[in-house]
Amino acid sequence: MVDLKSLLDYASSLGAQETELYLEETKGWSCRVYQGEVENLQASQGKGLAVRVIAGKALGIAYTSDISDDGAREAISRAIENAKISAPDELRSFYAPEGEYPTLQAWSQDIEDAPAETKIRMALDMEAMAKGKDSRIQKVLAASVGTNSRSVTVVNSKGVDVSFRSNYATISCQVLARENGVMQPGSGMQFSRTFAGLEPERVVGEAVEKALNLLGGKPVESQDAAVIFAPEVSSVIWQMLAGVLTGEAVQKKRSMFAGKIGQRVASELVSLIDDPFDVRGTGASPFDAEGVPRKRMALIEKGVLKTYIYDCYSAAKDGVKSTGHAYRRISTAVQAAPCNLYLEPGTQSLEEVVASTKNGLLVMDVSGISTGGFNPVSGDFSVGAAGRWISDGRFVGPVREVTIAGNLKDMLMGIDAVASDLKWLGMGTPSFRVAKMAISGK
Amino acid sequence: MRVGHAQCLVPEEVLRKVLKAAMMTGADFAEVFVEDTSTETITMEDGKIENVNSGRDKGAGIRVVKGETSSYCFTDSLEERDLLEAARTAAGALMGARGDYTIDLTRRDVPLISPVSKYPWETTKTQKAEFLHRADRAARAYDPLISQVTAGLLEIVRNTTIANSEGVLAADSVIRSRFTVSALATKNGILQTGTATIGKTMGLEILDIKSPEDLGREAARQAIVNVHAAPAPSGPMTVVMTNGWGGVLFHEACGHSLEADSILRGSSVFAGKIGQRVARECVTAIDDPTIPNEWGSYGVDDEGNPGQRTVLIENGILRSYMYDRKSAVKDKHRFTGNGRRMSYRYIAIPRMTNTFIAPYSGKEEDIIADTQEGLYAKGLRGGQVNPATGDFVFTVSEAYLIRNGKIGDPVRGATLIGNGLTTLGEIDAVADNLDFGPGNCGKSGQSVPAACGQPALRIRRITVGGTDRRSAERRG
Numbered sequence: 001m002v003d004l005k006s007l008l009d010y011a012s013s014l015g016a017q018e019t020e021l022y023l024e025e026t027k028g029w030s031c032r033v034y035q036g037e038v039e040n041l042q043a044s045q046g047k048g049l050a051v052r053v054i055a056g057k058a059l060g061i062a063y064t065s066d067i068s069d070d071g072a073r074e075a076i077s078r079a080i081e082n083a084k085i086s087a088p089d090e091l092r093s094f095y096a097p098e099g100e101y102p103t104l105q106a107w108s109q110d111i112e113d114a115p116a117e118t119k120i121r122m123a124l125d126m127e128a129m130a131k132g133k134d135s136r137i138q139k140v141l142a143a144s145v146g147t148n149s150r151s152v153t154v155v156n157s158k159g160v161d162v163s164f165r166s167n168y169a170t171i172s173c174q175v176l177a178r179e180n181g182v183m184q185p186g187s188g189m190q191f192s193r194t195f196a197g198l199e200p201e202r203v204v205g206e207a208v209e210k211a212l213n214l215l216g217g218k219p220v221e222s223q224d225a226a227v228i229f230a231p232e233v234s235s236v237i238w239q240m241l242a243g244v245l246t247g248e249a250v251q252k253k254r255s256m257f258a259g260k261i262g263q264r265v266a267s268e269l270v271s272l273i274d275d276p277f278d279v280r281g282t283g284a285s286p287f288d289a290e291g292v293p294r295k296r297m298a299l300i301e302k303g304v305l306k307t308y309i310y311d312c313y314s315a316a317k318d319g320v321k322s323t324g325h326a327y328r329r330i331s332t333a334v335q336a337a338p339c340n341l342y343l344e345p346g347t348q349s350l351e352e353v354v355a356s357t358k359n360g361l362l363v364m365d366v367s368g369i370s371t372g373g374f375n376p377v378s379g380d381f382s383v384g385a386a387g388r389w390i391s392d393g394r395f396v397g398p399v400r401e402v403t404i405a406g407n408l409k410d411m412l413m414g415i416d417a418v419a420s421d422l423k424w425l426g427m428g429t430p431s432f433r434v435a436k437m438a439i440s441g442k
Numbered sequence: 443m444r445v446g447h448a449q450c451l452v453p454e455e456v457l458r459k460v461l462k463a464a465m466m467t468g469a470d471f472a473e474v475f476v477e478d479t480s481t482e483t484i485t486m487e488d489g490k491i492e493n494v495n496s497g498r499d500k501g502a503g504i505r506v507v508k509g510e511t512s513s514y515c516f517t518d519s520l521e522e523r524d525l526l527e528a529a530r531t532a533a534g535a536l537m538g539a540r541g542d543y544t545i546d547l548t549r550r551d552v553p554l555i556s557p558v559s560k561y562p563w564e565t566t567k568t569q570k571a572e573f574l575h576r577a578d579r580a581a582r583a584y585d586p587l588i589s590q591v592t593a594g595l596l597e598i599v600r601n602t603t604i605a606n607s608e609g610v611l612a613a614d615s616v617i618r619s620r621f622t623v624s625a626l627a628t629k630n631g632i633l634q635t636g637t638a639t640i641g642k643t644m645g646l647e648i649l650d651i652k653s654p655e656d657l658g659r660e661a662a663r664q665a666i667v668n669v670h671a672a673p674a675p676s677g678p679m680t681v682v683m684t685n686g687w688g689g690v691l692f693h694e695a696c697g698h699s700l701e702a703d704s705i706l707r708g709s710s711v712f713a714g715k716i717g718q719r720v721a722r723e724c725v726t727a728i729d730d731p732t733i734p735n736e737w738g739s740y741g742v743d744d745e746g747n748p749g750q751r752t753v754l755i756e757n758g759i760l761r762s763y764m765y766d767r768k769s770a771v772k773d774k775h776r777f778t779g780n781g782r783r784m785s786y787r788y789i790a791i792p793r794m795t796n797t798f799i800a801p802y803s804g805k806e807e808d809i810i811a812d813t814q815e816g817l818y819a820k821g822l823r824g825g826q827v828n829p830a831t832g833d834f835v836f837t838v839s840e841a842y843l844i845r846n847g848k849i850g851d852p853v854r855g856a857t858l859i860g861n862g863l864t865t866l867g868e869i870d871a872v873a874d875n876l877d878f879g880p881g882n883c884g885k886s887g888q889s890v891p892a893a894c895g896q897p898a899l900r901i902r903r904i905t906v907g908g909t910d911r912r913s914a915e916r917r918g
Binding site: 038039042043044048060062063064066071074075081086087089116138141176183184185222253254256332367378380383384386401402403404405438442 | 570707
């Protein structure tokens with residue numbers, strides 16, 4: 001195991017003015033069962049070291065899975081080499097610590113202690129449970145249980161030296177429903193910070209219900225109608241949004257929200273909060289990828305845009321402080337990204353929102369967003385969708401093979417209901433309804 | 443056949459010991475996948491070199507199979523003791539009688555599919571940065587409405603060694619390069635992007651095929667077309683797609699459903715249809731990692747099996763699926779060399795390589811001239827498919843209306859949505875001009891390089907999702 005402090009000295013001896021080291025260690029275990037047998041077992045321990053240096057005012061980066069002393073030193077010299085090619089910029093600087101770091105408890109021993117047999121048994125039980133739910137459930141495509149832990153250390157030459165460890169358990173179930181030769185998959189999943197908090201029965205129920213509710217779907221006529229996004233898919237919308245709320249996107253003219261701080265950008269019903277301390281979300285952490293302390297903040301409050309999110313470099317460009325939103329994977333450059341977003345839930349239940357919908361679509365599945373279906377600068381987007389049609393407040397049948405198209409700006413302003421069914425799936429999202437969107441079908 | 447000379451990343455003797463340890467609990471099969479990959483990226487934005495990143499991924503994954511159960515464990519180290527520990531962990535997850543195995547390994551000749559003439563290390567990073575600047579200047583010079591240009595160069599050197607308990611020992615070395623330019627055009631608050639990419643399994647000679655200037659101008663041209671374009675209509679239409687990357691349609695709509703894992707789960711619309719007609723006479727579809735220097739090419743797959751040309755659909759008749767080892771054994775099928783993985787951190791699964799619709803007959807111009815009314819899709823972005831239903835959606839990056847057999851005004855923001863099997867049956871004309879485009883295909887959380895290709899072709903009827911509702915109403 002490398003000594004990070006000595007690596008900082010090594011980098012400085014090679015000419016780095018500032019150095020930052022980001023060390024990530026992950027441990028994972030997962031099992032997937034199929035037809036009563038364990039199909040796949042996986043146990044892994046991964047390590048990665050990412051290096052960023054500032055040399056000659058320019059940034060150079062490198063990473064390696066080889067965290068031996070030799071491996072780490074090789075990465076450092078490559079990063080320094082890379083800085084020679086990058087454009088110099090006075091604003092490049094790593095974080096100098098000020099004040100206290102928040103503390104956060106996202107570790108549960110019961111996740112570490114859960115025996116493999118218990119986890120395998122849980123997956124097998126989920127599969128059996130799903131099979132018995134309905135005669136139309138032809139197959140259980142997979143039932144999985146996994147546990148993961150992650151520890152992150154950020155050290156830099158300006159005094160940052162922080163570590164955080166967290167763990168979580170996940171379960172998921174995928175079923176295939178079949179009727180009259182038509183197939184429809186459905187899936188359910190849960191992310192939990194404790195092993196005891198896993199609810200296999202609920203997850204199976206969701207997978208089965210989703211498959212059955214969508215089974216036999218048909219396209220509807222092209223029309224304008226209300227669209228309700230279920231929690232499982234509404235996170236897709238907020239991910240699109242988060243990408244254009246970064247300071248960098250605004251600076252690079254890649255954001256439809258440039259110059260919109262303090263302005264109404266969404267319906268009054270929309271309050272979008274980033275809360276790094278809510279451990280129900282996957283992103284919960286006390287500091288970001290540059291070692292900047294996190295804090296809770298509203299990005300959109302009652303429809304008004306409050307702030308962009310920043311890492312150190314993009315903040316320096318705007319003459320502000322980092323908001324603690326630096327994000328990275330070992331292999332990627334640092335950029336700003338939301339930490340642990342949630343949309344503040346409303347007071348109506350989803351059932352009430354559906355009941356008050358005259359003509360519309362409850363969207364339960366979307367596709368195509370990550371593959372070019374969203375234009376962050378214009379806000380135009382188009383996604384494939386499947387769900388249930390609503391007529392006079394009641395579900396009248398499953399729908400598939402339609403697209404929903406529109407502009408994110410109009411869509412946010414057009415939100416006329418946010419339900420109370422907040423669900424944490426990566427981020428926290430309740431269902432919400434947009435009064436009118438363009439649906440293309442047959 | 444030219445044979446490659448890739449080095450074994452771990453001594454043969456160590457591989458034998460590791461396999462022996464992996465078989466310890468009475469497994470039917472064990473495999474070691476060793477990888478040492480270097481990745482270099484340079485990105486430019488605003489005319490400045492922003493990020494220069496060098497990465498090294500070195501490690502090994504060990505798989506042990508017993509009956510229906512696979513156990514997998516990886517390690518970030520190639521040291522003998524770490525490999526042995528990983529093998530014991532993988533073996534220990536399976537309960538079985540202790541066995542004693544002799545492992546004999548025979549080195550396989552791996553064909554050299556993609557010779558390289560300009561190795562990544564023969565060009566300085568300063569020179570590489572200059573390629574990006576050249577693309578930037580060409581894009582900006584194309585039109586004053588171009589307000590932003592980004593460009594990136596990706597170079598990957600991937601060395602692999604695979605050994606298994608059936609005696610296979612194979613080593614391969616693959617070099618891939620990709621150069622991408624994106625341009626943003628701004629006019630009256632409307633912002634539109636255009637993208638041009640070349641990616642091949644070769645070195646920097648990719649830029650002899652298309653120069654940085656060609657790519658810069660192409661990205662700018664597309665952005666300018668889109669900024670002047672009207673919103674796309676919506677509703678069912680006839681669509682003519684140009685040759686090249688448009689093959690992503692087949693890749694998404696049908697290719698994934700032809701991967702044997704989804705077939706064996708009975709979750710594919712193509713299950714049980716071998717020998718049946720699934721498309722018209724004009725449609726032949728092939729997966730082929732042995733095309734010299736194509737983006738998805740390789741000598742052996744990530745399970746040590748030679749890559750090969752697999753005819754999936756022949757003149758409309760379904761002929762074969764794509765298999766990894768596990769699915770081939772289960773289906774009692776020969777290996778097709780489609781077992782791929784993102785890195786040693788993942789298990790191999792059936793994946794596409796270079797997948798394309800084969801050239802048929804006739805010219806693209808004639809297909810357009812023969813189309814009364816429709817949409818001409820000149821560029822496509824990515825797409826997504828639900829393998830169980832075959833429902834897909836993907837985004838058109840450059841499109842024009844076709845009126846009376848002629849290409850008319852540009853339209854933007856169109857998506858194509860449909861069903862794989864249905865749409866396949868709707869292809870009624872395929873031209874002779876096959877070309878490819880590079881993509882990154884995602885499946886089960888693993889991204890691998892895959893090329894998509896096709897000649898120009900026509901889909902008689904497919905749903906276009908656009909935002910121009912009025913035009914849909916006009917058409918009734």
